[in-house]
Structure formats: C-alpha cells, structure tokens
Amino acid sequence: MSGWAAGAALYRCEVRHVRTHLERHSLRHRTYMWLVDIDDMPTVPWPLSLLAGFARSDQLAAEPQGLRAGLDAYLADEGVDLDGGRVLLLTHARVAGYVFNPLSVYWCHDPQGRLVCVAAEVHNTYGGRHRYLLRPDADGRLRADKAFYVSPFLPVDGEYTLRLPEPGRLLDITVRLDLDGTHALTATVKGTRLRAGTATLLRESLRKPLSTLAVSLAIRWHGVRLLLKGLPRHPRPIPRKATRDSHHRTGSRS
Template identity: 55%
Template sequence: MTPVPALYPCTITHVRTAPTRYALRHRTYMWLVDIDQPPELPLPLRPLARFDPRDHFAGDGRSVRAGLEEFLAAHGVRAPGGPVLMLTHARVLGHVFNPLTLYWCHDPDGVPRHVVAEVHNTYGQRHSYLLRPNPSGTAHVDKEFYVSPFFPVDGRYRMRLPAPDRRLDLTVHLERDGGRPFTATVRGARREVTRTEVLRQALRHPWSTAVVSAAIRLHGIRLLLRGLPVQPRPARPSTPTRTTEESVR
C-alpha cells in the first residue's frame, strides 16, 4: 500500500458530450490518509487541513471507520478489519466540499477487498456506493443519486479506481442508452506531507474546497444559459451535509 498520509496536487476534468458538449478543467489537491490515523498538523497549519468525521457517512460525529462499517453492514458486508485509505478534501479554513471521497478497504493482511465511493452534491446531500473492482481497478454500479441537475437518476457508472501510488489516475464514466454522455477524471502526482508542501498547496489553491463548490455552480449557470434543460430532483431521503456556518460553530 501507498505510505500515508500523502498529498496529491491534481487536475480534475469533466467532459459532457450530450445533449450538448461542454468541458471544464480545475486544479486542486487532495489528501490520502489512513482513516484511523489522520494527520495532525502543527498548530499554525491546522486551519488548512482538518478531518472531521461529521463530513462523512451519517455525519453524526462518530469515527469515519464507524460510519464505514455501518454502511458496509447495511449492504451485508463484513467490516474489512484492516487498513482503510481515504482520498478526500480536508476542511480548509472551516469549509469543505467533497464531490467524491474514496475508501480503499483492506483485510488484516493488507489484501484489498472493496472500494466505497461517497458522492456529495451541491444540495447538501450525500450517497455512497459499494464497489468490487476487478484486478484492473474497474467496477460498474447503477446510478442511484441525483448529482448534476442536467442528468436524471438513471444509467450506470463505470469507474476505474486504482489505489493511488506515485500517481493518482481515476476515471468515472456515466453510461446511458449505450453511450457515455459524461466522463470525469482526476489525475495527479504524489507529494510527501511536509509543512512546506501543505503551505505551498494552500497558497496555490486558496480556499480550495470553496473554489470547487463555486466552480460547479458557475459552470451550471453557463449550461443553463446555453439552454440545457434542468432535470427534476427526486424527493428521496439522504444524509444532509453540514453547511459552512455549522462547521465553524
């Protein structure tokens, strides 16, 4: 397994091919951490990276592992018992928005067993998918969660999610009616977690998660102005995420 913690400066791309073609590209950075031993930075740097269990799964403040194990049990899967590596955005200056958090689950011998993909949308909801990738790191799962307002909740995801090592290389395709109207990629290179590197990334990408959230909304407005129709958001139960104001109380 990759030594953790690690930083991954990365480029995120979204390419939409139907019903209209549109692409966006965004640079940011993500953390790879052991959920049982998240990094604790020196006091002056802690506002730049905080890992709060309330940002994941049920959001009830229990440990990330407790939330993960509850999710797995609900799907009839035994807790992995070994290390779990989480790729995520940390809270920066009290704010976080995680479009996608990934958990690579291992047994006590370090053998990979499954991957959990936790998706957050801009409506304050989150949903998790249980994946069993093949040896190449690829898995398929039915779409069950409203993410983009321009796609209904149908189709199927094809995800290629190899565990990060020296490189981070993730791909998510949305497949509908035999086509792929949407593809997202995350690509980057591993960096050691040092005080200098944390500060460098924070200066290069200030308010990184707030910028991600704002960029998603900006591109949504551009698509609206192009006349792309909005798909109704289904009324369904989901786990609410905390707002920025709640996070700093």
C-alpha cells in the same frame, strides 16, 4: 516528514469533466487532495489547521464513535467484514472551516492487505450525500447504476463505469456515465503524490488558495454556463427521510 502528517500523502491534482450528452461541454480544474489512513487521521496543529482540517461530519459514515466505527457498520450491512484491515481515504480537507467533496474514495483491505472493496462517496451541491459500494465484475471493472441526483442537467439514470486503482506515486481515477447506450459524461482526476508536511501544505495552499471553496464555486459557474446554453433541467427529487447511512448496493456483474 512532519509528525502530524505521518502516514498521509498529498496529491496535486487536475480534474477534468467532458460532457457529451445533448451538448458538449468540458471543464478543467486544479486542486489538491489528501490520502489518509482512517485509523490515523492527521491532527494538524494550529494555525496550520486553518488550511487542513478533518471532521467526522465531512464523511457520510461518521458516527459519534468515529469514522472507523461508522464505516464498519455500513460495510457490515453489506455483508463485508474487514476484520480491522486498513482503509485508505482520498478526500479534501477543510480549508478555513469549509469543505466540499464531490467524490471521496475508500479503499478497504483485509488484515493481509488485500483489497476487499471500494466505497465511492458522492456529494452534491445541495447538501446531499450517497455512497456506492463497488466490487469488480468478471472483467475487473467497477460498475454501479446511477442512483443519486448530482446535476440538474442529467437524469438519475444510466450506469457508471469506474476505474479506481489505489493511488501510489500517481493518482489516476476515471468515472464514466453511460446513458441511453452512449457516453454521457467522463470525469478524470489525475495527480502526483507529494510529501505531506508543513512545507507542502503551505505551498499547495498558496498555489490553490481556498481550494475547497474554489471547487464548489467552479461547479456552480459551469452550471450557469450550461443553463445559458439552454440545456433542459431535471427536477431534484424530494429528499427521503434521512437514515443513518444512505447507500446503494452493487455487486459483481458480468
């Protein structure tokens, strides 16, 4: 493995969304994502850095002291102390200076390697970001009330049920939104782990050129299709004054 990629992994992914609220609509998109240790982020050499870059500003918790300090401060506000435990982050890297992360996931461990909590960070196409701190309920499921505007075709309402097992050989994520007692939307991200390094990055970049821009454009294209189908739109809430870290607190629920 190339030295710059030590401790990181790439996942060749397929993203699927199935919407059943008011109008059935589905989309499928292929991309690739990175799994990185936030204390050992890849430093990609030039010119490969055009294909994979990592910046503090790409993540909501990042502060001048670094991503780890920002995440620890966020977790401390929630009463969580990892005591230096490992944190793995699933995310897109910058490609040609551009990045869009619909969903980034942090798996947060204690010093013994036990999973303490999961943080799911959602970005919308309007430049907004929001984090959900997740802990398993009595049935081992992760739940959170929806509290962030993502799509103009769905209200800021309902409840998420998430399946976020820590990636190994396979990546298998499911996010379901329940609205008015019915399944409104189900999103899945399934992927296969690849050996991170120069050859893999070049191959995946050729397979999915400008991958993060493609994700953003695909979301907008499907938004146009929903608009043409005549779905009602929900107005975007007026943004509140920015704080250091906008987040939503969730706890164990039975």
